[in-house]
Amino acid sequence: MNSFRPYGGGFDLENMQRRLEEIEKQLAAPDAWDNPEALTPVLQEKSRLEGERDRFARLENARNDVEDWLGLAEEEASDEALESLAQAVRSLADMLEQADMELLLCEKEDQFPAIIDIHPGAGGTEAQDWAAMLLRMYLRWADSHDYKSEYLDYLGGDEAGIKSAMIRISGPHAYGLLKGEKGIHRLIRISPFDSSGRRHTSFVSVDVLPDAGQEINIKIDENDLRIDVFRAGGAGGQHVNRTNSAVRITHLPSGIVVQCQNEKSQHSNKDSAMSVLRARLFERELQKLADEKKSQYQDKEAINFGSQIRTYTLQPYRLVKDHRSNADETDVDAVLDGNLDKLIRHLLMYRHANKTA
Numbered sequence: 001m002n003s004f005r006p007y008g009g010g011f012d013l014e015n016m017q018r019r020l021e022e023i024e025k026q027l028a029a030p031d032a033w034d035n036p037e038a039l040t041p042v043l044q045e046k047s048r049l050e051g052e053r054d055r056f057a058r059l060e061n062a063r064n065d066v067e068d069w070l071g072l073a074e075e076e077a078s079d080e081a082l083e084s085l086a087q088a089v090r091s092l093a094d095m096l097e098q099a100d101m102e103l104l105l106c107e108k109e110d111q112f113p114a115i116i117d118i119h120p121g122a123g124g125t126e127a128q129d130w131a132a133m134l135l136r137m138y139l140r141w142a143d144s145h146d147y148k149s150e151y152l153d154y155l156g157g158d159e160a161g162i163k164s165a166m167i168r169i170s171g172p173h174a175y176g177l178l179k180g181e182k183g184i185h186r187l188i189r190i191s192p193f194d195s196s197g198r199r200h201t202s203f204v205s206v207d208v209l210p211d212a213g214q215e216i217n218i219k220i221d222e223n224d225l226r227i228d229v230f231r232a233g234g235a236g237g238q239h240v241n242r243t244n245s246a247v248r249i250t251h252l253p254s255g256i257v258v259q260c261q262n263e264k265s266q267h268s269n270k271d272s273a274m275s276v277l278r279a280r281l282f283e284r285e286l287q288k289l290a291d292e293k294k295s296q297y298q299d300k301e302a303i304n305f306g307s308q309i310r311t312y313t314l315q316p317y318r319l320v321k322d323h324r325s326n327a328d329e330t331d332v333d334a335v336l337d338g339n340l341d342k343l344i345r346h347l348l349m350y351r352h353a354n355k356t357a
Contacts, residue, residue: 069081
């Protein structure tokens with residue numbers, strides 16, 4: 001069955017298994033763990049390859065299910081057999097669609113976890129509530145894909161919603177799938193906070209960073225950092241504490257400022273802030289490379305910070321519209337509940353077509 005290649009010609013199960021065996025031998029060497037940090041890229045590669053192998057096995061099992069039910073349906077076309085066959089076909093189709101999307105994610109950083117940074121625009125409670133809705137949308141998306149999500153920073157709104165939030169989402173190709181969420185998200189609705197029942201437009205900025213961890217060598221000189229500690233604050237509930245454990249790090253050469261206050265430990269918050277700083281510096285290097293190539297995509301200007309990438313309309317009609325790919329979705333509730341795959345897929349296809357045109 002090794003000839004079955006759901007990922008196209010680039011998927012080689014035999015070479016993958018051979019590489020996993022090499023990694024196991026490397027990890028089993030007597031002096032392998034003398035320098036644990038040096039093993040981080042190896043362990044990450046092992047995890048990635050095991051994930052690819054497991055997805056291959058699930059696809060192969062799904063194909064076998066279709067073949068088994070097809071054989072039964074040919075022998076006896078009962079309602080039960082036909083319904084089971086249809087369900088098996090739908091399951092395989094969904095898995096192949098996901099695999100097809102991942103074929104478009106060929107950049108090294110696409111495999112990394114994603115750091116999502118959410119900030120409401122002007123508009124007070126209305127915008128802060130919209131920011132909380134987007135935060136929930138991304139958390140639900142991660143949950144539906146069995147991805148791990150964790151808070152890095154959280155500051156609740158005074159009345160409702162959030163003033164800011166930063167989360168890390170880890171899973172296969174998390175950054176590659178979510179990088180298109182970077183930009184300005186607009187909401188049009190009848191505000192629940194307006195007693196006059198007027199229609200409001202709210203804006204929230206979403207930044208998405210690749211969390212390269214230790215796999216990418218980003219050199220940071222401690223002398224280039226200003227580290228401030230302060231007391232976490234805001235209506236954040238469990239995400240806030242009353243000690244000077246929050247950490248703000250300023251990278252003086254670039255002017256980049258990051259902060260984390262979600263953990264109770266100052267040390268943990270510093271580690272998280274350094275992780276975000278590395279991600280922002282890594283993203284800056286990626287942008288430099290993109291600028292040197294003149295453009296990474298033909299729609300590059302449309303994804304710059306400050307641009308409007310998507311509109312979510314709840315009144316007078318219901319529609320989610322992506323302004324880059326022109327894809328739309330009429331089931332707004334499903335999108336806000338984390339069903340983003342159709343929009344993600346359309347954007348990946350659009351960018352791929354424009355990149356290779």
